[in-house]
Amino acid sequence: MGLDFTIVPSYFTLLLIGSGWTIAITAAAAVLSFVAGILLAVIALYGPALLRYPFRLFAWLFMGTPLLLQLFLIYFGLIQIGIDLPAFVAGVIGLGLHFAVYNSDIIQAGIVAVDRGQYEGARTLGLSRVQTIARIVVPQAVRSVIPPIGNNMIALLKDSALVSVIGVTELTLTAQLAISKTFHPFEFYLAAAACYYLINLVLEAGLRHIERRIQLAR
Amino acid sequence: MTEKPFIDIRHAAKSYGTLEVLKDISLQVQKGQIVAIIGPSGSGKSTLLRAINDLDPLTKGEVWLEDMQVNKPLPPRQYERHINQMRQQIGMVFQHFNLFPHLTVRGNITLAPKMLKKLSDAEANALAERELAHVGMLDRIDYYPSQLSGGQKQRVAIARALAMEPKVMLFDEVTSALDPELVEEVNLAMKKLAEEHMTMIIVTHEMGFAQDVCDRVLFMDQGVVVEEGPPEVIFRTPKHERTKNFLRKHLQGNAQ
Numbered sequence: 001m002g003l004d005f006t007i008v009p010s011y012f013t014l015l016l017i018g019s020g021w022t023i024a025i026t027a028a029a030a031v032l033s034f035v036a037g038i039l040l041a042v043i044a045l046y047g048p049a050l051l052r053y054p055f056r057l058f059a060w061l062f063m064g065t066p067l068l069l070q071l072f073l074i075y076f077g078l079i080q081i082g083i084d085l086p087a088f089v090a091g092v093i094g095l096g097l098h099f100a101v102y103n104s105d106i107i108q109a110g111i112v113a114v115d116r117g118q119y120e121g122a123r124t125l126g127l128s129r130v131q132t133i134a135r136i137v138v139p140q141a142v143r144s145v146i147p148p149i150g151n152n153m154i155a156l157l158k159d160s161a162l163v164s165v166i167g168v169t170e171l172t173l174t175a176q177l178a179i180s181k182t183f184h185p186f187e188f189y190l191a192a193a194a195c196y197y198l199i200n201l202v203l204e205a206g207l208r209h210i211e212r213r214i215q216l217a218r
Numbered sequence: 219m220t221e222k223p224f225i226d227i228r229h230a231a232k233s234y235g236t237l238e239v240l241k242d243i244s245l246q247v248q249k250g251q252i253v254a255i256i257g258p259s260g261s262g263k264s265t266l267l268r269a270i271n272d273l274d275p276l277t278k279g280e281v282w283l284e285d286m287q288v289n290k291p292l293p294p295r296q297y298e299r300h301i302n303q304m305r306q307q308i309g310m311v312f313q314h315f316n317l318f319p320h321l322t323v324r325g326n327i328t329l330a331p332k333m334l335k336k337l338s339d340a341e342a343n344a345l346a347e348r349e350l351a352h353v354g355m356l357d358r359i360d361y362y363p364s365q366l367s368g369g370q371k372q373r374v375a376i377a378r379a380l381a382m383e384p385k386v387m388l389f390d391e392v393t394s395a396l397d398p399e400l401v402e403e404v405n406l407a408m409k410k411l412a413e414e415h416m417t418m419i420i421v422t423h424e425m426g427f428a429q430d431v432c433d434r435v436l437f438m439d440q441g442v443v444v445e446e447g448p449p450e451v452i453f454r455t456p457k458h459e460r461t462k463n464f465l466r467k468h469l470q471g472n473a474q
C-alpha cells in the first residue's frame with residue numbers, strides 16, 4: 001500500500017475533535033497538577049507529621065509506578081470498590097495527580113529557596129505564619145519555578161496520549177480510529193504528530209508569555 | 219525618669235547553647251525618644267533589636283510595649299495571635315529591605331492593612347499614597363521592587379512599615395547595604411520621622427546620623443550595654459576604653 005496523504009483531510013473533523021479533547025484533558029490535568037502540586041508541597045514542608053507521612057507515601061507511589069498502570073487502576077480498578085469514574089475524569093485525575101507529585105517536588109525546592117527575609121518581613125507586619133506562607137512565600141516560590149513547571153506541562157500534554165487506552169477519544173485515539181477505517185497508519189500517526197506539535201507550539205508560546213509577564217515581579 | 223517607659227526591656231538575655239549573645243540587658247525608652255544602638259558586629263545589637271518584636275526570642279527577660287508584654291508566655295496558638303497583634307504596633311525596617319518582589323510598591327504597602335485591618339481597596343490605596351508621599355516615592359507606586367534603586371527600596375520599606383501606623387519603629391542597619399550616594403535619601407526619610415516624634419530604635423554604623431538625630435546612644439559590646447548617654451557625651455567624652463576604641467576606629471573610617 002503506497003502512501004496517500006490526500007485521505008487525511010476527509011478525517012479533519014475527527015482529528016479536530018481529538019485535538020479538542022487532548023487540549024481539554026491536558027488543561028484540566030494541568031490545573032489539577034498545579035493546585036495539587038502546591039498543596040502537596042505545602043503539606044510536605046509545613047504539614048503536621050500525621051499528614052506528612054501519608055502524603056509522602058502517596059508521592060512515592062505516584063513517582064515509583066508507571067502512569068499507564070495508574071490510569072488502569074483509577075479507571076478499571078476503582079470500579080471494583082464502587083467508584084465508577086467516566087474515562088475523561090479518570091484520565092484527568094490520573095494525569096493530574098501524577099504530575100502533581102512532580103510539580104510538588106519542584107515547588108518545594110522553590111519554597112525552600114525563598115529568602116528568609118521575606119518570611120521575616122511579612123511576620124514583622126503582623127501576618128500570621130499561614131498568611132505569610134499563602135500570600136508571600138508560595139506565590140514567590142511558584143513564580144520562581146514556572147520554567148520547570150512549564151516543562152512538566154509539555155510532558156503532560158504528550159503523556160495525555162496514554163488516556164487513549166482507557167477510551168478517551170483524544171488525538172491518539174481518533175488517529176487510531178481513522179487508521180482502523182483506512183489502514184493508513186503512517187499518514188494518520190504523522191497527522192496526529194503534527195497536531196501535537198502545533199498544540200505544543202501554542203503551549204510553549206503561552207508559557208513564554210507567562211514567564212515574560214512575571215519577570216519584573218521576581 | 220518618673221515617666222512610665224513606652225518600651226521596657228527587662229533583664230533581656232539570650233544564648234545559643236553556651237554562647238551568650240545578650241547578657242542581662244535592661245533598657246527603657248520613652249515615648250517619642252530616638253535611641254541609637256552602636257557597637258562592633260557581633261555585639262548583640264541586632265539581636266536586641268530583633269528581640270523587641272520577638273523575631274529573635276529571648277532566652278530570659280521581658281519586653282513590654284506600654285502596658286502589654288510582647289513576649290508574654292502563652293500556649294503556642296494564643297501566642298501566635300498575641301504576637302501578630304503586637305507586631306502590628308511595632309514597625310521594622312531591615313538592612314536588606316525585605317520588600318515582596320512579587321507585588322508592586324502599592325501591593326507591598328496595602329497588603330498588611332488590607333489583610334489585618336480590613337481596610338477597603340480605596341482606603342488602603344489612600345493610605346499607600348499618603349505614606350509614599352511622605353517618603354517621596356509616590357511616583358513609583360506602580361513599580362515593582364526590582365525596578366527601584368536600593369535607596370528607593372528602603373524608602374518604600376519605611377512607608378510599608380508606617381502604613382500599619384506602628385507605635386514604635388525599629389531600624390536594623392537600614393543603610394548598611396546601600397551605595398554611599400543613596401544613604402542620604404534614607405537618612406532624610408528617617409529624620410523626617412524623627413521630627414514627627416516617632417519613637418525609634420536604630421541600630422546603625424553611621425555615627426554622624428546617630429549624632430544628628432538621636433536623643434540617646436547606647437554602645438554595646440559582647441552582649442552588654444557598655445555605656446549610654448546623650449550623643450554629645452558618648453561621642454565626645456566616652457568613659458570606657460572599649461567605647462573609645464570603637465569610636466576611634468569608626469570616626470577615622472568616616473573622616474575623608
